[in-house]
Amino acid sequence: xxxxxxxxxxxxxxxxxxxxxxxxxxxxxxxxxxxxxxxxxxxxxxxxxxxxxxxxxxxxxxxxxxxxxxxxxxxxxxxxxxxxxxxxxxxxxxxxxxxxxxxxxxxxxxxxxxxxxxxxxxxxxxxxxxxxxxxxxxxxxxxxxxxxxxxxxxxxxxxxxxxxxxxxxxxxxxxxxxxxxxxxxxxxxxxxxxxxxxxxxxxxxxxxxxxxxxxxxxxxxxxxxxxxxxxxxxxxxxxxxxxxxxxxxxxxxxxxxxxxxxxxxxxxxxxxxxxxxxxxxxxxxxxxxxxxxxxxxxxxxxxxxxxxxxxxxxxxxxxxxxxxxxxxxxxxxxxxxxxxxxxxxxxxxxxxxxxxxxxxxxxxxxxxxxxxxxxxxxxxxxxxxxxxxxxxx
Amino acid sequence: xxxxxxxxxxxxxxxxxxxxxxxxxxxxxxxxxxxxxxxxxxxxxxxxxxxxxxxxxxxxxxxxxxxxxxxxxxxxxxxxxxxxxxxxxxxxxxxxxxxxxxxxxxxxxxxxxxxxxxxxxxxxxxxxxxxxxxxxxxxxxxxxxxxxxxxxxxxxxxxxxxxxxxxxxxxxxxxxxxxxxxxxxxxxxxxxxxxxxxxxxxxxxxxxxxxxxxxxxxxxxxxxxxxxxxxxxxxxxxxxxxxxxxxxxxxxxxxxxxxxxxxxxxxxxxxxxxxxxxxxxxxxxxxxxxxxxxxxxxxxxxxxxxxxxxxxxxxxxxxxxxxxxxxxxxxxxxxxxxxxxxxxxxxxxxxxxxxxxxxxxxxxxxxxxxxxxxxxxxx
Numbered sequence: 001x002x003x004x005x006x007x008x009x010x011x012x013x014x015x016x017x018x019x020x021x022x023x024x025x026x027x028x029x030x031x032x033x034x035x036x037x038x039x040x041x042x043x044x045x046x047x048x049x050x051x052x053x054x055x056x057x058x059x060x061x062x063x064x065x066x067x068x069x070x071x072x073x074x075x076x077x078x079x080x081x082x083x084x085x086x087x088x089x090x091x092x093x094x095x096x097x098x099x100x101x102x103x104x105x106x107x108x109x110x111x112x113x114x115x116x117x118x119x120x121x122x123x124x125x126x127x128x129x130x131x132x133x134x135x136x137x138x139x140x141x142x143x144x145x146x147x148x149x150x151x152x153x154x155x156x157x158x159x160x161x162x163x164x165x166x167x168x169x170x171x172x173x174x175x176x177x178x179x180x181x182x183x184x185x186x187x188x189x190x191x192x193x194x195x196x197x198x199x200x201x202x203x204x205x206x207x208x209x210x211x212x213x214x215x216x217x218x219x220x221x222x223x224x225x226x227x228x229x230x231x232x233x234x235x236x237x238x239x240x241x242x243x244x245x246x247x248x249x250x251x252x253x254x255x256x257x258x259x260x261x262x263x264x265x266x267x268x269x270x271x272x273x274x275x276x277x278x279x280x281x282x283x284x285x286x287x288x289x290x291x292x293x294x295x296x297x298x299x300x301x302x303x304x305x306x307x308x309x310x311x312x313x314x315x316x317x318x319x320x321x322x323x324x325x326x327x328x329x330x331x332x333x334x335x336x337x338x339x340x341x342x343x344x345x346x347x348x349x350x351x352x353x354x355x356x357x358x359x360x361x362x363x364x365x366x367x368x369x370x371x372x373x374x375x376x377x378x379x380x381x382x383x384x385x386x387x388x389x390x391x392x393x
Numbered sequence: 394x395x396x397x398x399x400x401x402x403x404x405x406x407x408x409x410x411x412x413x414x415x416x417x418x419x420x421x422x423x424x425x426x427x428x429x430x431x432x433x434x435x436x437x438x439x440x441x442x443x444x445x446x447x448x449x450x451x452x453x454x455x456x457x458x459x460x461x462x463x464x465x466x467x468x469x470x471x472x473x474x475x476x477x478x479x480x481x482x483x484x485x486x487x488x489x490x491x492x493x494x495x496x497x498x499x500x501x502x503x504x505x506x507x508x509x510x511x512x513x514x515x516x517x518x519x520x521x522x523x524x525x526x527x528x529x530x531x532x533x534x535x536x537x538x539x540x541x542x543x544x545x546x547x548x549x550x551x552x553x554x555x556x557x558x559x560x561x562x563x564x565x566x567x568x569x570x571x572x573x574x575x576x577x578x579x580x581x582x583x584x585x586x587x588x589x590x591x592x593x594x595x596x597x598x599x600x601x602x603x604x605x606x607x608x609x610x611x612x613x614x615x616x617x618x619x620x621x622x623x624x625x626x627x628x629x630x631x632x633x634x635x636x637x638x639x640x641x642x643x644x645x646x647x648x649x650x651x652x653x654x655x656x657x658x659x660x661x662x663x664x665x666x667x668x669x670x671x672x673x674x675x676x677x678x679x680x681x682x683x684x685x686x687x688x689x690x691x692x693x694x695x696x697x698x699x700x701x702x703x704x705x706x707x708x709x710x711x712x713x714x715x716x717x718x719x720x721x722x723x724x725x726x727x728x729x730x731x732x733x734x735x736x737x738x739x740x741x742x743x744x745x746x747x748x749x750x751x752x753x754x755x756x757x758x759x760x761x762x763x764x765x766x767x768x769x770x771x772x
Contacts, residue, residue, distance in 0.1 A: 017686075031703070046508065049516040075516070085562055089735055093567040094708040102560070120560040124567055131474075132517050134557055139524050141556045143531055150535050165531040170522035172506040175489065299411040307422055314426035319702075329429045 003233050007210045007240035014209050018202055022251060025198040029191050029259050046172035050076030051129040053099040054091065056083050062108025064144065067159045071140050071166060072101075076133065092122060098129035101137070111141070112155055114148065140166070188263040189349040191256050192273050196338050197313045199281055202248045203288035204305040207241055211292030212301065217391055245285050249278065272348045272362065279369045280341040286376030293384040312338045322346070337372040340365040394612065395620055402624035412587045417632040420581040421639050424574065428644045431570050442467070442476040443514045444494040446485040450501035459500055462525060474521070498522065565649060565734050569704055572731065574646045576701035579726035581636050582662030583692040588625035589670020590684055593760065596621065597674075598769050600681075614765060622667060622757075629663040649734035654742070658729045661749050665722050668756035675760040695723035725749050 011018070053076045059065040079097040081087055091097045102120040110117045119137065123130035143165055147158040214220065214237065223233065253274060257264055264270045287308065295301045313319050315329065316338035322330060333339040344365035351358055407413070447463060449456055460479065467477035478494070488494045489507065495514045497507040504522050508515040596617060598605040607617060637659060640646040648655045673684055673691075698721050700707035707727055711718045718724040729745035736742070 028702075046506070046515075046519070047511050048519055049511050049513050051513065086736065086741070089562050089567070090708070092562070093569065093572075093731075093735065094705055095569055096708070100562075101557075117556075118558045119556055121557045122560060122562050128513055128517070132513065132520065134555070135517070135520055135524070137557055138553060138555055139527065142553050143527070145554070146531065146535065147538075150538055152538065161531075161534055165527045165534065166523075168523070168526045168530045170504045170506055170519060170526055172508065172519055174511070175486075175507050175509055303411070303414050303419070306419065310423060311426050314430040320430040325430060 001236060003214075003228070003236035004240045007214075007237060008243075010210050010213050011206055011240075011244055014205065018206060021198045021201045021205075022255065025191075025194055025252070026255050026259070028194060029187070029255075032190060033187055033259070046174055048075045051098045051132060052077045052079045052096065053101065053129075053133055054079045054081050054088070054097045055101045055103065056081075056088075057103045058083075058105045059103045059107040060105075062103075062106075063155050063159060064108035064111055065103045067163070068103070068137065068140050071163075072133070072136060075136070088122070092124065095124070098127060099123050099133045101133070111144070112148070186263075186349050188256070188260040188273075189345050191260055192277060192345050193318050193342050195252050195256065195277060196280055196284075196316075196341050197309055197318055198252060199248060199277075200284045200287065200312060200338075201305055201309045203245060203281070203284035204291050204308060205288075205301070206244050206248070207285065207288030208292035208295055208301050208305075209298075210237065210240060210244075211289070212295060212298065215292075215296075215388075215391075220388070220391055241285065241289075245281060249281050253277065269348065269351070272351070273345065276341060276344045276348065276362075276366060276369075279366050279373075280337065283337045283341075283369055283373045283376065286373045286380065290376055290380040290383075293380050293387065312336055315339075317342045337369050340368045340372075344369075395616055398612065398617065398620035399624055402621050403627065406588065406591070406624055406628050409591065412591060413632075415587055416581070416584045416629060417635060420577060420584065420636050423580075424577055424636065424640055424644060427573055427577065428646075431573065442473045443496075443517060444476040445478070445496050445498060445518055446488050446494045447477060447479045447498045447500060448482050448485045449479065450482070450499055456500045459504065459525060463498070463521075466521065475518070565647065567735075568647070571647060571734065572700050572704045572707065572727065574640055574644075575727045575730040575734075576696055576699045576704075576707070576723065578633070578636070578640075578659070578730055579662070579699050579723040580692065580696040580701055581633055582659070582666045582726055583669065583695060583723055585625070585629040585633075585663050585666025586670030586673065586688050586692065587685075588629055589622075589667040589672075590674040590681075590688060591670075592618075592621040592625055592667075593671050593674025593764070594681060597764060597767065608767075608769070615761075618761065618764070622671075625667050626660075626663055629667060630660055633659040633663055647734060648730065649737070651733055651738055654733055654738050655730065658726065658733070658746065661729075661746055661753070662726050665726075665749050665753045665756075668753045668760070669722070671760040672756040675763040692723070695721050699723035699727040719748060720752075722749060722752055725752075 053072060055069050055072065055078070057065055057069060076099075079091065081091050081097065081100075088097075088100055092100060100122040102122075104117070104120065107117055107119070121130070121134070123133075140162065143162045144158055147161055152158055152161075214223070224230070264273070291301070291304055291308070295304055315333045316322075316336050317325060317330075317333070318338060322339075322342060325333075330339070344362050347358065347362045347365065351362075445467075447460060449460065463475070463477060467473050467475040478488070480488070482499075485494070485497045489497050489509060492509070495508065495512070496518045498518065499505040499507065504526065506515070506519055506522060508518075594600050595603045596607060596614075598608040610617075634656065637648070637655065641648060669691075670688060673687055677684055677687065679687075697703070698706055698710055698717065701723075707718070707724055710721075710724065711728075718728070725745045725748055729742055729749070732739065732741040732745065
């Protein structure tokens with residue numbers, strides 16, 4: 001087993017770099033859990049969802065502006081920011097607030113006197129939030145104006161009427177969904193998507209390191225003279241690669257189980273996710289193999305590893321959810337295996353009951369991944385055969 | 394003498410393909426990938442009509458009026474608010490379960506909204522329904538009131554009016570996606586540290602044979618260091634300008650109006666990156682591999698805190714741990730690009746530049762102190 005032992009020794013020398021990718025995914029996962037953990041859970045009663053708005057009220061003591069402010073904060077979250085241009089711009093840019101409303105001085109008085117006055121708003125361009133808040137402001141002020149036109153003079157009386165009007169609201173209820181939402185708030189799905197990045201990086205770096213070492217021209221020629229059959233040498237190499245891939249597979253899934261054991265406890269869900277990941281791991285081995293055949297130096301190897309993993313992850317919806325990517329990019333991504341892996345994960349995440357139709361869709365994705373793997377291995381074997389032949393001359 | 398050394402060094406560095414890849418090509422590839430991934434919302438999201446299914450369970454005149462108002466809101470020229478489908482109960486439930494519509498509006502004795510989850514789209518539908526009911530309530534109140542004021546009803550203007558006007562706070566349009574690219578520029582600047590590291594490796598006799606050879610050359614050390622630094626600065630700046638041109642021309646990333654100052658920021662960023670690499674190269678006694686690992690690790694941590702992986706990170710740090718954003722060179726660079734875009738060349742921009750120059754001077758001074766007058770034991 002000298003070839004197998006040597007390949008393990010080579011991997012051991014690369015261990016610190018390989019470990020980085022395990023640490024990265026665990027760190028990212030923990031950070032995402034911290035960032036998303038505070039979000040509200042799914043509720044079973046309807047709650048009017050508001051947006052984060054900032055009201056700068058320069059109309060101090062104005063009854064109308066106070067009433068409006070109170071009305072807006074019934075459903076929207078108040079974000080207090082100092083009346084400072086730079087701070088307001090910062091908050092809007094970083095989306096800490098979605099709507100900045102400025103009530104000018106003397107607004108209540110002018111409005112109630114029937115003058116044409118406007119409120120100033122600053123929003124993110126074309127945002128749905130801006131539409132929503134506009135709707136509420138206009139509703140409130142139009143109501144006040146109508147009462148004024150009806151001849152009611154007393155401000156307090158008008159505000160009372162308006163307040164009573166605004167109390168009427170439509171019934172709303174939440175229906176239990178048959179398909180749980182498959183969005184990216186599901187951290188365990190996010191984790192499995194992210195696994196593709198780590199696994200791909202590990203496979204490319206690990207496998208190509210072994211192959212580069214064994215395929216150095218002189219070393220390769222020397223090995224051919226050794227009293228060991230070529231088939232045995234290759235067999236041990238394949239065994240080494242398989243042990244490495246298997247170890248990475250179980251370590252990464254183990255980390256996932258440790259982090260998300262509550263969610264992944266579901267046997268059906270876990271087994272499907274693991275199956276999908278297993279198929280994708282085979283694709284990763286194929287990519288690693290192909291890289292190892294092509295690349296001859298360690299400098300090029302890390303460049304290839306980074307470019308391939310990052311491109312695949314960015315284009316296939318690992319880092320950025322597929323749901324917000326543009327359709328034309330996604331069309332292109334279909335030619336990359338990670339696209340199908342991520343898609344299958346989402347299908348599995350939204351699976352409620354195993355129906356034949358849904359299972360078919362998932363198996364379809366897995367089938368495409370396997371085809372990718374087959375193509376990669378075929379290409380790698382063909383090229384390697386040609387290259388080895390040249391090296392022997 | 395100086396120019397001679399400078400020219401040979403320039404040639405020498407240009408031939409280092411690995412470093413050229415990491416400092417020039419890698420950021421460009423990463424930028425292209427980010428652009429493809431975020432392309433969907435670079436243009437700013439247009440508001441899509443909200444898909445709603447309406448079901449009329451009780452046919453009455455009152456409900457017909459309501460549906461006609463609803464239909465009107467779905468047919469507004471330009472940007473309709475809803476994409477309305479009037480269907481049967483079962484069909485509506487199917488559409489909702491398959492998430493083809495965001496909400497069902499049941500119009501019977503009362504108006505009822507049915508949704509699968511709480512969200513802004515659902516809230517907008519709810520708001521619309523509320524408005525309708527509120528207006529109805531208001532009209533009833535008005536009818537009672539105006540009964541005593543004959544003629545008042547006729548003078549009223551029922552057309553809804555808009556009372557808000559969009560004003561800009563000055564400066565450019567906020568677009569959070571830009572921050573990813575500003576953080577990427579910061580990363581590219583920090584990657585200049587590879588040049589700084591290479592310079593230090595090639596000058597210390599105990600690290601490389603080249604260093605040993607150069608140490609015995611009859612040239613003062615400061616001249617060697619200076620020519621090395623100048624050559625790497627030239628290359629790094631050219632690479633950054635290529636990245637900048639790629640971002641602005643090919644990917645249409647907006648850097649604001651003051652291109653001159655954007656270029657200045659690139660030059661300052663290059664100086665900072667190179668001095669950072671020199672510091673690591675001079676201060677640490679580890680092998681080259683470990684030093685490169687340290688460079689990548691530190692650069693990645695800094696750019697992570699500046700928002701390369703998670704765009705709000707820079708803002709979170711600035712609000713909760715403000716000290717960190719003054720000592721993190723990547724955050725300073727990203728903020729320099731951001732403030733140039735958002736506010737133009739103001740005090741905030743210049744402060745970033747001054748702090749960056751300060752950090753650069755400190756790093757350079759420390760590394761110079763370490764390598765100057767180094768003596769090696771003769772063997």
